[in-house]
Structure formats: structure tokens, C-alpha cells
Amino acid sequence: MSELSSDHLLGIKYLNEADIELIFSTADNFKDVINRPIKKVPSLRDITIANLFFENSTRTRLSFELAEKRLSADVVNFSAASSSVKKGETLIDTVNNILAMKVDMVVMRHPNPGAGLFLSQHVDSRIVNAGDGAHEHPTQALLDAFSIRERLGAVSGKKVLIVGDILHSRVALSNIFCLQKLGAKVMVCGPPTLMPKYIQSLGVEVEFNLDKALAWCDVANMLRIQLERQDTRFFPSLREYSMLYGLTSDRLNRLDRKIIVMHPGPINRGVEITSEVADSEHSIILDQVENGVAIRMAVLYLLASKIERLA
Amino acid sequence: MESLLLRSAQIIDPRSAHNGTTTDVLIRGGKILEIGQNLSADGVQEVHSNHLCVSPGWLDLQANFNDPGFEHRETLESGRLAAARGGYTAVAVMPSTDPVIDSKSSVEYILNRSATGPVELLPIGALSEGRKGLDIAGMYDMHMAGAVAFSDDQKPVSNAGLLLLALQYVKPFDGLVVHFPHDVSIAGDGKMNESPMSTQLGMKGIPALAEELMVERDLSLVNYAGAQLHFGTISTQGSVQRIREAQQKGARISAGVTPYHLVLTDEVLKDFDTNYKVLPPLRREDDREALLAGVVDGTIQVICTDHRPREIETKQCEFDHAAFGMIGLESTYALLNTHLRDRIPAERLVEMLSLNPRQLVKQPVEVIEEGSVANLTLFDPSLDWVYAQSDQASLATNSPFYGAVFTGKVIGVFNRGMFFAS
Numbered sequence: 250m251s252e253l254s255s256d257h258l259l260g261i262k263y264l265n266e267a268d269i270e271l272i273f274s275t276a277d278n279f280k281d282v283i284n285r286p287i288k289k290v291p292s293l294r295d296i297t298i299a300n301l302f303f304e305n306s307t308r309t310r311l312s313f314e315l316a317e318k319r320l321s322a323d324v325v326n327f328s329a330a331s332s333s334v335k336k337g338e339t340l341i342d343t344v345n346n347i348l349a350m351k352v353d354m355v356v357m358r359h360p361n362p363g364a365g366l367f368l369s370q371h372v373d374s375r376i377v378n379a380g381d382g383a384h385e386h387p388t389q390a391l392l393d394a395f396s397i398r399e400r401l402g403a404v405s406g407k408k409v410l411i412v413g414d415i416l417h418s419r420v421a422l423s424n425i426f427c428l429q430k431l432g433a434k435v436m437v438c439g440p441p442t443l444m445p446k447y448i449q450s451l452g453v454e455v456e457f458n459l460d461k462a463l464a465w466c467d468v469a470n471m472l473r474i475q476l477e478r479q480d481t482r483f484f485p486s487l488r489e490y491s492m493l494y495g496l497t498s499d500r501l502n503r504l505d506r507k508i509i510v511m512h513p514g515p516i517n518r519g520v521e522i523t524s525e526v527a528d529s530e531h532s533i534i535l536d537q538v539e540n541g542v543a544i545r546m547a548v549l550y551l552l553a554s555k556i557e558r559l560a
Numbered sequence: 561m562e563s564l565l566l567r568s569a570q571i572i573d574p575r576s577a578h579n580g581t582t583t584d585v586l587i588r589g590g591k592i593l594e595i596g597q598n599l600s601a602d603g604v605q606e607v608h609s610n611h612l613c614v615s616p617g618w619l620d621l622q623a624n625f626n627d628p629g630f631e632h633r634e635t636l637e638s639g640r641l642a643a644a645r646g647g648y649t650a651v652a653v654m655p656s657t658d659p660v661i662d663s664k665s666s667v668e669y670i671l672n673r674s675a676t677g678p679v680e681l682l683p684i685g686a687l688s689e690g691r692k693g694l695d696i697a698g699m700y701d702m703h704m705a706g707a708v709a710f711s712d713d714q715k716p717v718s719n720a721g722l723l724l725l726a727l728q729y730v731k732p733f734d735g736l737v738v739h740f741p742h743d744v745s746i747a748g749d750g751k752m753n754e755s756p757m758s759t760q761l762g763m764k765g766i767p768a769l770a771e772e773l774m775v776e777r778d779l780s781l782v783n784y785a786g787a788q789l790h791f792g793t794i795s796t797q798g799s800v801q802r803i804r805e806a807q808q809k810g811a812r813i814s815a816g817v818t819p820y821h822l823v824l825t826d827e828v829l830k831d832f833d834t835n836y837k838v839l840p841p842l843r844r845e846d847d848r849e850a851l852l853a854g855v856v857d858g859t860i861q862v863i864c865t866d867h868r869p870r871e872i873e874t875k876q877c878e879f880d881h882a883a884f885g886m887i888g889l890e891s892t893y894a895l896l897n898t899h900l901r902d903r904i905p906a907e908r909l910v911e912m913l914s915l916n917p918r919q920l921v922k923q924p925v926e927v928i929e930e931g932s933v934a935n936l937t938l939f940d941p942s943l944d945w946v947y948a949q950s951d952q953a954s955l956a957t958n959s960p961f962y963g964a965v966f967t968g969k970v971i972g973v974f975n976r977g978m979f980f981a982s
């Protein structure tokens with residue numbers, strides 16, 4: 250197979266296992282590219298990509314922009330921290346305005362679940378979802394699984410723990426979908442107030458005790474506590490959160506084997522993970538960042554190859 | 561006044577001696593003149609259909625016409641036309657207007673605009689002034705002007721003391737309070753049912769608890785006040801159970817349900833289609849089955865359309881920003897007949913659409929017999945048709961059912977001496 254089954258990347262749930270494997274094998278090649286002295290290929294030199302960020306983001310945007318530039322695409326950036334609705338223009342109008350300037354692909358981050366799917370139904374462009382509310386963040390899940398595969402040789406059969414604010418997390422949801430499609434077992438851990446009531450319907454295990462959860466897993470993915478996405482106080486203080494769910498060296502040392510520690514960034518050092526752990530040999534946090542560029546190059550490349558264009 | 565001859569019509573009216581029989585019906589001078597086989601009447605318009613049925617005129621207990629204030633969504637005129645096409649001879653309209661229907665003059669505005677024609681409008685006055693949930697509105701004044709019930713529509717009365725006051729206040733004139741059970745502190749900013757589907761979609765959920773807590777609270781208030789209450793629209797298994805138990809203990813409690821809660825579950829939201837974004841939210845299969853059981857055993861008395869016109873801009877947008885509600889006057893019968901004709905017997909359906917809502921808002925319930933006033937709905941459960949936006953009367957387009965092939969069609973309505981053919 251050399252083609253994705255979908256014209257867009259809206260979420261992991263819309264991909265099949267073969268799509269994911271194709272993205273990984275393509276990313277393997279691009280990872281080689283970005284480690285060469287000349288980190289650039291001409292593959293998308295005829296493609297213009299708009300990065301539309303309706304929600305604050307630094308690193309995802311930077312990662313996408315680097316991926317685009319290393320593929321030689323032309324790049325335009327649009328950010329509006331406030332939603333399009335508040336600005337008075339509808340999302341469709343905003344995007345159509347940008348597409349009218351002959352843009353081929355749209356990378357969009359948006360605060361509302363389903364915004365990417367909605368856009369794909371109403372505008373004529375390839376859409377890459379860079380995070381839609383608490384729904385999906387597919388490239389993050391792909392790079393996480395890619396990093397696990399890189400470190401452990403495979404994803405299938407591995408036990409992956411996701412810790413933190415599961416309720417508001419698109420990273421958790423996309424990771425669950427992606428890891429399960431690749432045959433991993435997934436457990437989620439976090440305060441009950443930040444756990445969706447029906448999370449078990451996704452086929453994951455739920456554990457509220459971090460030490461028990463750590464004893465189970467091969468990989469622990471520590472989510473960032475996103476205070477900005479919480480409209481209610483779901484726990485009394487960061488101090489209490491950290492006491493219950495912060496990953497410390499003590500906790501790791503109590504385990505009978507070495508596990509891998511991941512974090513989607515940016516890290517709140519001392520909250521969900523201590524500096525000592527973040528900088529330890531357990532951590533593959535910076536590998537994740539590097540792999541993020543390769544994965545995004547692969548996704549953009551594969552979607553662009555479905556656009557009809559001159560050879 | 562128009563005359564009409566119904567040819568080979570099956571009479572569906574549980575209280576009529578003619579119930580179930582297929583016969584001709586001659587209407588003249590606004591009354592049923594004759595019922596019998598092979599009637600003849602020169603020059604009188606005849607109605608034929610493959611399987612013509614006639615029942616007492618249907619009454620929708622909950623619709624929004626947004627007039628005055630939001631006439632771009634729906635006007636009293638377009639709404640009445642939609643109602644006629646949907647088989648309704650009367651529609652109780654909610655006070656979600658601007659200004660709010662909370663005074664005698666605004667009640668009279670609605671009544672004056674529907675003084676003639678086959679579709680009567682029955683104003684529902686606001687329960688609280690301006691629907692603000694602070695003080696009770698002038699309900700007696702509105703009652704005397706013709707308001708048939710009192711409700712703040714889908715703004716639940718969060719203040720239990722205020723609802724208690726309203727329940728007590730309307731007792732001397734036997735006013736009907738219609739409430740939407742929805743605890744906003746539990747529902748929060750939810751956009752759909754809290755369920756495995758909301759989990760998959762990363763969407764904030766409205767737990768069934770939000771409705772059931774409020775049902776429990778309201779049942780206690782009704783019990784305390786010795787009053788009557790109608791739950792406008794319920795959606796959960798737990799609500800049906802609690803209401804059934806309260807009724808068995810003799811409480812004057814009734815409840816309504818929309819056709820789409822009887823037909824759909826939250827599975828339809830998997831692609832974020834905003835036309836399925838409604839309040840109460842679409843629930844799970846267990847809930848749908850419980851609602852259906854409630855309809856069949858009489859726990860739920862009313863099927864209402866909850867016709868809720870919305871601007872296209874508030875539906876063609878991100879799901880979080882989309883408005884709640886769908887229109888339904890022109891699709892309710894067809895939707896029910898298409899999906900549930902094996903579950904809800906025809907007589908039961910007529911009770912739900914006509915007899916029960918009429919009794920609740922104290923409208924005359926004419927029996928189909930010679931000499932009675934002709935207030936009738938004509939329909940054919942055997943006709944197949946395609947529901948299309950292009951031939952609807954409603955100004956709004958927020959229906960998920962366009963393009964659906966329905967079985968069962970409204971043929972027309974006859975009321976106040978006038979025939980309207982759908």
C-alpha cells in the first residue's frame with residue numbers, strides 16, 4: 250500500500266492499521282532526511298499550506314511549520330487566539346478566504362471537537378487536524394506510538410499508561426485509538442473528577458492509584474495538566490495533584506523494572522513530572538519532539554500525494 | 561364554510577362508536593353531518609386516499625414560532641402553515657419570543673393572529689416574568705386572556721422555591737405548569753448526552769442525572785403543593801420510572817416526549833451533525849426503549865414536536881457553537897409511522913397526538929359522530945413519500961430528515977369550517 254485510505258487526517262479513528270504503518274514507514278525515511286546535513290527535500294515545492302491556529306500553540310505549530318519547510322512547501326500562518334465566532338466571521342468563511350488565495354492544504358487547531366471534520370465537509374481542501382478540542386490530536390498520537398516503536402521495537406503487546414487529565418485531553422483520546430489499533434494495551438490513570446464516566450467503553454483499564462498503574466505498565470505517558478482548559482476546579486491545588494499523580498524518582502525506583510516515560514509537552518516541571526524524571530534516562534521526551542517533525546512530514550507528504558498536480 | 565366528503569375513511573377515535581370502521585363521512589356547516597356507507601352529496605369536494613384515516617384534530621403541545629422577535633426563523637403564519645401540513649389543528653406555542661409572552665397583551669397578540677383558519681394557536685405564557693426565573697409572571701391575567709399553560713420553555717426553573725410558588729399560585733384557576741427538567745449545575749456546558757459516544761467524540765456530556773435530579777425535585781414539589789405538573793419533554797429511563805411511580809401513587813403528573821427521542825439515539829452524533837443537537841439530548845438505546853414503553857403503557861401522555869426553528873448560521877457551524885433544537889411539525893407523524901407503527905397502535909397514537917394534549921390544555925375533544933363539530937386530521941399510513949426541504953412550509957431548515965423516505969403522510973386537516981389539503 251502506498252496511499253492513505255483517507256483524504257484528510259481528521260483523527261486516528263478515521264485511519265486503519267495499514268494507514269498508520271504507512272505513515273510510520275514514510276516517517277522513518279523522513280527521520281533520516283532531517284538528520285542529514287541538508288535537512289530538506291523538494292517534495293512539496295508546488296504546495297501551499299496554511300497553518301490555522303484558533304487556539305494557542307507554540308510547539309505543535311513550530312513542529313508543523315518545520316515539517317512543511319523541510320518538504321519545501323510554501324507556508325502561511327494564521328492565528329486567532331479567540332474563536333472565529335467571537336470575531337464575527339464563521340469558520341467556513343475564514344477558511345474559504347484563505348483558500349481563495351490558492352492554498353492547497355490546511356493544518357488546523359481549533360478549540361471545538363469536530364471542527365476539522367466539519368471543515369472537511371464544507372471546504373475544498375485537504376485538512377490536517379492539529380487538535381480539535383478534547384476530541385483528537387492525531388499527529389501527537391502518531392508520534393507517540395512511533396516513539397514507542399522506536400524504543401521498544403514494536404507497539405503491539407505493550408502496556409501503555411496515560412496519566413493525568415483524561416477528561417479534557419485530545420492527546421489521551423487519540424493515543425487510546427492509535428495504541429489499540431496497533432495492538433497495545435492501554436490504562437488510564439488520573440483523578441476521578443478528570444475521568445470521563447464512560448471511559449471504559451473505549452476498552453481501556455482505569456486505575457486511580459498511580460503506583461499500581463506504574464507497576465502495570467511498560468510506558469507511562471504523563472499528560473500536561475491543562476489548567477487553561479478547565480472551567481471548574483477539578484482538584485484543589487497543583488500541590489495535591491502532584492502528591493497523588495506526579496511522577497517522581499521515588500515512584501520509579503520502587504518499580505521492579507525500568508519503564509519509559511513520555512510527555513507531550515510543554516512540561517509543568519514539579520507538577521505532573523519532576524525535573525529529575527524528565528531529564529532521566531527513562532525519558533524519551535526529546536525523541537518525541539524530533540519524531541514529531543518526521544511524522545508531520547510523513548502525513549503532509551502522503552496527503553499531498555493525493556492532490557492532483559503536475560509531475 | 562366548506563363542505564367535504566371523506567370516501568372510505570377509517571375512523572380512529574377510541575371514544576367513538578364508529579372507531580375502527582371504514583365509512584364515508586360528510587362534513588357540512590363545520591359539523592359532521594352524516595357517517596355511513598356510499599354517501600352522496602352533489603358538488604361536494606371528495607377526499608380519497610389509498611388507506612384514508614380520520615381522527616380528532618391533533619394538538620401540538622410544544623412548538624416555537626419565534627414571533628414576535630425572531631420572525632426570520634418562523635412567523636405565526638409560516639408556523640401555522642407548517643402545522644396544517646403536519647396534521648395539526650391546534651398548536652400550543654412557547655413564550656420564547658422577544659418580547660416574552662408574559663402579559664395579557666402578548667397573549668392577545670398570538671390569539672389575534674390566529675382568529676381564523678384551520679390551525680388554532682394556543683399561547684403558553686411565561687411562568688416567570690421575562691422568563692428570567694426570578695418572579696412569577698401575571699399568570700391569572702394571561703389565563704383570563706387565553707393562555708393555556710405556563711412555562712419558561714427550555715429555561716428550567718432552577719429555583720425550587722419559585723416553581724413551588726407557581727404550582728401553588730395556579731391552583732385556584734387550575735392552570736397547567738409545563739416544566740423542562742434540566743439541572744444546569746449538573747448539565748454544565750454539555751453539548752450532548754454523556755455516554756460512550758460523548759467519550760469517543762471528546763464532547764462535554766449532559767448526564768441523565770441532570771434530568772432525573774430535576775424530575776425528583778419537581779415530584780417532591782408537586783407532592784408538597786398538591787398541584788399538577790406536566791414535564792414538557794423527558795428523555796431518560798430514570799425519568800420514566802420515577803414518573804410512573806409517582807403516577808401510581810396518584811400524583812397529577814404527566815409527561816411529553818418528542819418523536820425523535822423515540823426513534824433516534826446519540827449514535828447519530830458520530831459525525832458531529834448539528835441538526836441532531838437537541839435538548840434534552842438524544843440518549844441511549846435503553847432510554848429510547850424505556851420512553852417507548854412509557855408511551856405504550858400511558859406513563860407518557862403526549863408526543864410533541866418541540867418544533868424549534870433555528871437560523872442556518874447557528875446550525876452550519878462548529879458543534880459546540882450550534883444551537884439546540886430541530887423543527888418537526890411537518891415530519892412528526894411520518895417519522896413515527898415509518899419507524900414505530902408496529903410499536904404504537906393507531907389508537908394510542910391518536911391519544912398521544914390529540915386526545916391527551918387536548919385534555920391537558922382543556923380544549924374541546926369532539927367525538928367523531930354525527931352532529932359533532934368537525935375538528936379533524938386526515939392521514940394515510942400507507943403512503944410513501946420523500947421529505948424535501950423544497951416543499952415544506954416552515955421557514956427554517958434545521959431538520960436532519962431531508963431526503964428521508966417516509967411511510968405515512970398527512971392528507972389534510974379540517975377545522976373551523978375550513979379544509980386544508982397538505
